[in-house]
Amino acid sequence: MTEPVIEMEGISKSFPGVRALSDVSFDVRPGEVQALVGENGAGKSTLIKILSGVYHADAGTVRMHGKAVHFTHPVDSLKSGIAVIYQEFSLLPERTVAQNLFLGREPRGRFGLIDTARMRRETRDVLALFAAAGRIDPDQTVGSLDVATQQVVEIAKAVSTGARVIVMDEPTAALNEAECEELFETVDTLRERGVAIIYISHRMREITRLADRVTVLKDGEIAARFDDLPPPDAIVRAMVGRDIADFYAPPATEAEIGAPVLTVRGAGNDRLDGIDLDVRAGEIVGLAGIQGAGRVALAMALFGHAPFTHGEVTLDGAPVAFKTPREAIRGGIGLLPGDRKSEGLVLMQSVRDNGMLTSRAFAPLWGRAKRNRHTDETAMDGLLDAMEIRAASYDQEIRGLSGGNQQKAIVARWLSMRPRLLIFIEPTRGIDVNAKAGIYHLMRDLARDGAGILMISSDLPEVIGAADRILVMQNGKIAAEFPHGATEPQIMHAATGETEVAA
Known part of the structure; x- marks a missing residue:
């Protein structure tokens, strides 16, 4: 040797x-x-x-x-x-x-x-x-x-x-x-x-x-x-x-899945075409596909960052046409970005302040003087506790937390806004194995509380293990749909456009 x-x-x-x-x-x-x-x-x-x-x-x-x-x-x-x-x-x-x-x-x-x-x-x-x-x-x-x-x-x-x-x-x-x-x-x-x-x-x-x-x-x-x-x-x-x-929570039962939170019909823009999509209350929908297939473009369109230019979108049955992320947030959509450090966190601010970024931004100006800052912070601390975030103090800078705890802090931020649809982009990127399990179970708990979850991931075992349904994108379109339990070869064949489907 x-x-x-x-x-x-x-x-x-x-x-x-x-x-x-x-x-x-x-x-x-x-x-x-x-x-x-x-x-x-x-x-x-x-x-x-x-x-x-x-x-x-x-x-x-x-x-x-x-x-x-x-x-x-x-x-x-x-x-x-x-x-x-x-x-x-x-x-x-x-x-x-x-x-x-x-x-x-x-x-x-x-x-x-x-x-x-x-x-x-x-x-x-x-x-x-x-x-x-x-x-x-x-x-x-x-x-x-x-x-x-x-x-x-x-x-x-x-x-x-x-x-x-x-x-x-x-x-x-x-x-x-x-x-x-x-x-x-x-x-x-x-x-x-x-x-x-x-x-x-x-x-x-x-x-x-x-x-x-x-x-x-x-x-x-x-x-x-x-x-x-x-x-x-x-x-x-x-x-x-x-x-x-x-690691993965059991998939949702039919009794746990409710009416559609999100419905998209015939929607598109310069990156997307003919998108038909449903995300129901209580379910996790996984979105798979190779780089450039349109997964993130779809998330950005739903979030109002690069909006749909045609088609119909409803949220809880009401027609919506979000043109900016601010409108999407007000409408009940939250998004956890794929790069949390550069797109989701202010690293030199405290854990608590990061959790309150969105709620503070949406607080009405006329009511700020009357709001009780202590009450707001106490409510956020309760959400951070519910996320089981490990930190010496919620006053410490968030850059000192592990990736899993940083991700949970972003989830707490969105929970303070009571979203109906949560979009997770690469939810466990850079997170250790044990923390991944925590994120998977957290997504399942959010779904069981009535939210719809759209999960975009490049990790196929993650999509297969965590999602109730799997949609596969190719060239800006949804090319296939699979139930929980689909295999990696099946998904990759659909993602690459091959006609053969391996069991």
């Missing part, structure tokens, strides 16, 4: 009042993908930051190719061949792809000037390893690239440094299905070249697709090691102590 390129033995680390890691041992070998999984707060980030020189371990040893190493700065680990790719990229958007790849180590020519021709040439050589090479120009500014292509540039940057160990932290958090497959091909290419990959993800499908071995962290300790890839349920059980089957 190949000797490990990285060995971490007996690693312990404490912060004031918190023991983050306790006697953790971990290794990764050349040409393998070692998955590192666990809930938020399990210790994954701390372990990686010790490996990369951000933190110093209180105890334990790190060896590289069998020799003890001690990194005092991230630059030290990078020079030794370890590259970490975080969820938030380290790229400079105003600089070109080539400039980003060789930032701080630009090739020099005569008189010490930067050799731009060589830099472009070497950039092309590195990009040639990836399937996305054909759509990347070394002279393009990174800010002009989509997220998936920026991900490729980030990985190419790591490869260009000669990294023999690459850590990928939730690399698919902002990618759709097709982009995920492209990333997987990139990981396969790196593995074939002998690069060791430490892959951090909450998505079981990615782990079973890519990982050679799996290490599970829980409460700062090793909860399980799998040298042979186990079924997803075994990994989940090691992480959170329960089976995957317990």
